[in-house]
Amino acid sequence: MAPMGIRLSPLGVAVFCLLGLGIIYHLYAGVISNRLSAFRQVKKVDLRELLAVSMEAAVLGGKEVKRVREENSLNEKSKGETREGAEELMTTGDLQSHRKMFNLLSNTFPDVKVHSEEHDNALDSVTWDKKIPAEILEKVKESTEVPADSITVWIDPLDATQEYTENLVKYVTTMVCVAVEGRPVIGVIHLPFTGLTAWGFVGQGSNVHARSSYTYNPPKVIVSRSHPGKVNKFIQDAFGNSTTIIRAGGAGYKVLSLLDIAASDSGPMDQADVYVHITFIKKWDICAGAALLKALGGHMTTLKGEDIDYSGTPLNKGGLVATIGENHKSIIEKLPNWDPEQH
Numbered sequence: 001m002a003p004m005g006i007r008l009s010p011l012g013v014a015v016f017c018l019l020g021l022g023i024i025y026h027l028y029a030g031v032i033s034n035r036l037s038a039f040r041q042v043k044k045v046d047l048r049e050l051l052a053v054s055m056e057a058a059v060l061g062g063k064e065v066k067r068v069r070e071e072n073s074l075n076e077k078s079k080g081e082t083r084e085g086a087e088e089l090m091t092t093g094d095l096q097s098h099r100k101m102f103n104l105l106s107n108t109f110p111d112v113k114v115h116s117e118e119h120d121n122a123l124d125s126v127t128w129d130k131k132i133p134a135e136i137l138e139k140v141k142e143s144t145e146v147p148a149d150s151i152t153v154w155i156d157p158l159d160a161t162q163e164y165t166e167n168l169v170k171y172v173t174t175m176v177c178v179a180v181e182g183r184p185v186i187g188v189i190h191l192p193f194t195g196l197t198a199w200g201f202v203g204q205g206s207n208v209h210a211r212s213s214y215t216y217n218p219p220k221v222i223v224s225r226s227h228p229g230k231v232n233k234f235i236q237d238a239f240g241n242s243t244t245i246i247r248a249g250g251a252g253y254k255v256l257s258l259l260d261i262a263a264s265d266s267g268p269m270d271q272a273d274v275y276v277h278i279t280f281i282k283k284w285d286i287c288a289g290a291a292l293l294k295a296l297g298g299h300m301t302t303l304k305g306e307d308i309d310y311s312g313t314p315l316n317k318g319g320l321v322a323t324i325g326e327n328h329k330s331i332i333e334k335l336p337n338w339d340p341e342q343h
Contacts, residue, residue, distance in 0.1 A: 043111045044145040047178065047186065050109065051140065051201055052132045054153075054176035054188045057104045060126065061097035061157050061174040062192030068093035069169060069193075076165050086226045089161045090118065097157035097174055099124050105155070105176070111148035115314060116155045117284045139205030152179045152311045154284040160250030162226075169193040170267035173252035177287030179310035187291030189252040194264040198256060200295030210296050211260045214273045214325040218243040222254045222272035231278050237336045246270050251281065255289030258298070258324045274331055275322040278303065279340050282314045289322065298324035303340070305332040317341055 068074060074091040081087055098118035105114050108128045153176065158164060160171040172193060178186035183202075190197045200206035218239040223231045225247045235245055248254055248270055257272040287310045290300040301307060302318030305328075319340045323331055 043148040045109055045112060045148045045151060047144045047146060047180075047201070048132060048136065048140045049143075050112075050151075050153075050178055051186050051188075051199065052136055053105060053108050053128050054178060054186060055133065055136075055190075055197055055199055056128060057101040057155070058174045058176050058188045058190035059197060060104060061101040061155075062190045064096035064100055065093045065158050065164070065172060065174060066192045068096060069164065069167070074165060087162075089165060091158070091161060091164065093164060094118050094158040094161060095120055098155075100126060101155050101157050101174065101176065104128065105153060109148070109151075109153075112151045112153055114153045114155065115284060116157060117282065118157055135207055136199075139207070140201055144204075146180050150181050152182070153177065154179065154287040154310065154314075156252070156284040156288070159252045159285060163249035168249060170264070170269075171249035171253045173250055173256075175252050175284070175288035177284070177291055177310065179287060179291075182309040182311035183307075184287050184291035184294060184310050187288035187293075187295070189256060189288050189292060191256075191264075196261070196264070198259070198261070198292060200292035202291060202295045204295070206292065206295045208256075208292070208296070209260045210258075210298070210324045211271070214323075214327075216273060216325070216327050216331070219273035219331070220244040220246060220271065221274045221276055222246040222248055222257050222270060223276055225249050231276065234278050234336060234338060235276060238334045246272050251277070251285040252289060255292060255300075255322060258293070258322065259296070273323070273325070275300075275320070276303075277320045278338055279319065281316050281320060283308070283310055283316055284314065286316065286320060293322055293324060296324060298322065299328040301328070301332070303332075303335055303338055305329065 076089050076091045079088040079090050098116050098120055099122050102116050103124035104126045156175040159173045159175055163171040174190045176188040185202045188199045198208040221235050235243055254275045257270045261269045263269055293300050300322040308316055
């Protein structure tokens with residue numbers, strides 16, 4: 001209650017309150033504005049750094065894959081069957097590799113979506129030492145930043161698990177792929193049992209090369225070991241009965257067979273001209289190879305010649321054709337009509 005004889009003016013009270021609010025706004029507006037600005041700011045990722053971490057992740061995963069195989073502690077079990085009826089296996093090598101690869105990428109780039117073939121809640125404090133290898137700095141001269149939310153990373157902690165259990169280790173790879181707005185930009189394919197790490201950065205360079213020549217009349221075609229019957233007929237219908245068909249394990253290995261890769265102690269590298277897959281296949285199997293080929297001027301598309309979107313769901317339902325030469329369109333045109341969803 002106001003003291004006796006003093007009457008407060010409602011207008012004066014209103015003016016006083018407005019002045020108080022003005023002072024508070026003046027004091028705190030800058031702080032609030034800065035916080036809102038930081039919240040709204042688009043988080044960026046340096047793709048050169050992401051390439052370096054991808055290489056390290058593939059190598060770290062590969063060490064686990066090799067160690068488990070050499071210790072013969074695979075503990076293999078079935079994850080179920082593919083749509084075509086082939087058993088999908090998982091081993092301790094798959095899981096240990098996943099933990100290293102997934103956690104290194106997630107710890108270093110927490111704002112980036114990382115999709116792995118395997119799933120596990122175990123945490124690993126593995127970190128990046130922030131050193132970019134000299135071979136990357138030599139070819140990728142400048143940083144390239146893109147919004148973190150435009151990136152999708154696909155990792156395959158152990159490609160060719162079936163062959164891994166059979167000790168056919170030349171087919172085994174670990175892979176990392178970086179897609180930006182669904183387009184493959186960075187691909188890393190590591191061979192754990194030879195130590196080779198092949199990488200490509202579209203528009204920047206690669207540490208591997210295409211072969212000096214390819215044959216297309218008919219080509220040597222590399223396909224999956226899993227379903228030779230159907231794919232053999234498909235290839236012969238396309239290129240003739242005299243076509244050489246190479247059956248191999250692992251999508252990463254098949255892509256490397258299109259390139260100039262030296263033989264190793266684990267076996268000679270097959271050399272193919274075209275890679276064909278006629279059934280469903282997961283994006284973590286093929287994205288790294290797609291980026292590597294694209295960096296070298298090659299192509300990986302569906303059987304109909306359509307680009308594959310490497311965002312969204314993991315499944316590619318269109319099959320694939322991969323080439324490194326300039327005859328990709330003519331290869332597509334020779335393929336018989338085939339719908340993977342009907343087979």
